[in-house]
Amino acid sequence: MSNFITETSPNRPYYTDNDPQGDLTTLNLGPTHPATHGVFQNVLQMDGERIVSGVSTIGYIHRAFEKIAEHRPFYQITTLTDRMNYCSSPINNMGWHMTVEKLLGIEMPKRVDYLRVIVMELSRITDHLICNGILGVDTGAFTGFLYLMEEREHIYEIFEEICGARLTTNIGRIGGFERDFNDIAFAKIEKFLEKFPPILKEFETLFNRNRIFIDRTSGVGAVDPETALNYSWSGPILRATGVDYDVRVNEPYSSYQDFDFEIPVGTKGDVYDRFILRNEEMWQSLRIIEQAMEKLKKEPKGIFHADVPEFYLPPKEKVYNNMEALIYHFKIVMGEVDTPKTEVYHAVEGGNGELGFYLINDGGRTPYRLHFRRPSFINYQMYAPMSGGMLLSDAIINMSSLNIIAGELDA
Amino acid sequence: MAKIANQDITDKLNTKFGNQITAISEPFGLLSFETSVTAISEVLSFLKSDTELKFNYLTDITAVHYPEKKEALGVIYHLHSLTNNVRVRIKVFITTANPNIPTATTLWEGANWMERETFDFFGINFTGHPNLVRILNVDDMTVFPMRREYQLEDPNRIDKKDYFFGR
Numbered sequence: 001m002s003n004f005i006t007e008t009s010p011n012r013p014y015y016t017d018n019d020p021q022g023d024l025t026t027l028n029l030g031p032t033h034p035a036t037h038g039v040f041q042n043v044l045q046m047d048g049e050r051i052v053s054g055v056s057t058i059g060y061i062h063r064a065f066e067k068i069a070e071h072r073p074f075y076q077i078t079t080l081t082d083r084m085n086y087c088s089s090p091i092n093n094m095g096w097h098m099t100v101e102k103l104l105g106i107e108m109p110k111r112v113d114y115l116r117v118i119v120m121e122l123s124r125i126t127d128h129l130i131c132n133g134i135l136g137v138d139t140g141a142f143t144g145f146l147y148l149m150e151e152r153e154h155i156y157e158i159f160e161e162i163c164g165a166r167l168t169t170n171i172g173r174i175g176g177f178e179r180d181f182n183d184i185a186f187a188k189i190e191k192f193l194e195k196f197p198p199i200l201k202e203f204e205t206l207f208n209r210n211r212i213f214i215d216r217t218s219g220v221g222a223v224d225p226e227t228a229l230n231y232s233w234s235g236p237i238l239r240a241t242g243v244d245y246d247v248r249v250n251e252p253y254s255s256y257q258d259f260d261f262e263i264p265v266g267t268k269g270d271v272y273d274r275f276i277l278r279n280e281e282m283w284q285s286l287r288i289i290e291q292a293m294e295k296l297k298k299e300p301k302g303i304f305h306a307d308v309p310e311f312y313l314p315p316k317e318k319v320y321n322n323m324e325a326l327i328y329h330f331k332i333v334m335g336e337v338d339t340p341k342t343e344v345y346h347a348v349e350g351g352n353g354e355l356g357f358y359l360i361n362d363g364g365r366t367p368y369r370l371h372f373r374r375p376s377f378i379n380y381q382m383y384a385p386m387s388g389g390m391l392l393s394d395a396i397i398n399m400s401s402l403n404i405i406a407g408e409l410d411a
Numbered sequence: 412m413a414k415i416a417n418q419d420i421t422d423k424l425n426t427k428f429g430n431q432i433t434a435i436s437e438p439f440g441l442l443s444f445e446t447s448v449t450a451i452s453e454v455l456s457f458l459k460s461d462t463e464l465k466f467n468y469l470t471d472i473t474a475v476h477y478p479e480k481k482e483a484l485g486v487i488y489h490l491h492s493l494t495n496n497v498r499v500r501i502k503v504f505i506t507t508a509n510p511n512i513p514t515a516t517t518l519w520e521g522a523n524w525m526e527r528e529t530f531d532f533f534g535i536n537f538t539g540h541p542n543l544v545r546i547l548n549v550d551d552m553t554v555f556p557m558r559r560e561y562q563l564e565d566p567n568r569i570d571k572k573d574y575f576f577g578r
Contacts, residue, residue, distance in 0.1 A: 058546060059549075062548065064556070066532070068563060071563045229493075231519075231520050232470065232522075232525075243493070245493055342438045342439075344439050345439075345441055347470075356470065356471060358471065358487070358489070368475075373470060373471045373489075377528075378521060378524065380524075381521065410547060
């Protein structure tokens with residue numbers, strides 16, 4: 001162990017396999033290993049196939065978002081949040097909008113809340129689809145992944161219809177959406193709600209009672225609730241250990257309290273539990289979307305933003321023809337609007353856990369300080385300690401099921 | 412919603428720590444207060460272990476820099492009591508000359524990387540931390556980039572000066 005972490009470079013360990021008769025081998029897993037699905041480096045000390053210890057090295061795609069955010073007006077920070085968890089960027093976007101709306105005290109119309117819930121739950125499904133599909137690939141079952149990718153494509157088409165973008169969506173604005181959902185978008189959501197359940201069912205039939213899959217995943221990376229809480233885990237991996245903490249229920253935002261859904265929890269917290277739990281969450285998301293579609297029918301049509309002219313950009317034709325609209329447009333773009341000098345913490349349930357935004361505002365054009373509580377960053381720190389004693393192939397599927405997204409890890 | 416009122420938490424803290432708890436406020440219903448660097452370990456461990464409060468979940472540790480203040484660096488803890496469903500925010504202000512604060516890794520394993528990140532960007536020295544080294548930035552970086560004196564862009568650029576925008 002003495003040559004494991006060197007004094008000179010404690011964060012970037014390298015190994016000196018000088019002793020040819022030594023029992024342990026050094027393995028550099030990453031930073032660009034095909035099995036890690038992202039820029040992760042783990043330097044592992046191996047005894048045959050078994051990991052003795054490891055060190056995680058992160059920061060390869062650090063882009064200083066918090067520093068950049070201090071120099072940008074609120075509405076330009078949305079694009080930064082896109083690039084954190086790029087598997088479910090709409091949740092990040094909405095979380096940021098809601099943080100600013102909380103700061104400014106904007107009350108949202110119910111219809112906007114429901115539209116947001118639809119977008120967020122769709123992106124939760126894309127996030128879980130990726131994670132569970134990839135877990136299938138890593139355990140040797142490629143078919144399920146291909147089935148699911150087709151459905152993810154359909155969700156991306158819905159996003160495209162709503163905002164024009166697919167992956168880094170920049171969806172919505174502070175105070176609502178930039179435009180109303182069109183009829184094609186609603187038709188695509190309806191079609192998705194009809195077509196997706198049988199495919200998810202088929203996916204579950206492929207995996208849930210599959211002997212090979214269960215043998216491969218059951219008992220791997222099992223975590224007890226005390227350890228998970230001690231490491232500040234959140235999201236599906238925390239719920240798989242049996243803790244029923246979900247921000248949507250604990251601190252309902254965007255009218256989640258109006259919906260009837262369940263929070264699935266696991267028992268053992270192993271890879272299999274996490275897989276089953278994510279599938280179940282997709283069913284619950286579908287339930288929520290169906291309810292939201294029903295509720296939308298009762299809401300007055302055409303409302304897609306709150307009435308806050310100081311913060312919500314007016315339509316362009318009004319800017320050119322209408323005095324007030326021009327003034328507001330100018331004030332918003334130039335940052336001349338007064339904002340309260342206070343601080344706010346707002347959390348949403350992201351694809352991986354509690355995604356928090358801590359914003360200190362000094363009344364200026366830009367945030368004084370903005371901190372992202374990134375679930376991937378906090379969830380990942382247990383990875384290296386829990387890998388000790390595991391087989392290398394188990395550690396790989398353990399990483400897949402933690403669903404660490406490099407963009408969110410490094411911010 | 413929250414099963415314990417902010418007032419009850421403040422009362423408990425005041426009886427236990429007296430004048431060590433200052434600047435109590437509730438922005439957007441989230442109880443915030445300041446404490447001193449000598450008391451922070453006690454406060455955290457009291458909040459975590461108190462049988463009624465049970466702030467057993469460490470949500471976040473971060474920092475903020477106010478260069479014009481005497482105690483310029485603020486370390487900010489967010490705790491969450493999952494059983495009572497209530498959050499609390501604790502701030503400790505320290506000087507840039509002596510940026511030492513006791514670590515929270517003795518209470519939560521999860522504090523390890525949060526403190527490393529805070530050290531990496533603000534240079535807060537968490538005394539007693541098992542491995543306080545940079546985490547996101549490169550090892551040979553000599554500055555703490557989130558401090559306010561370090562500008563985002565080349566300071567010689569003039570096209571983004573405030574006076575071009577009437578400010």
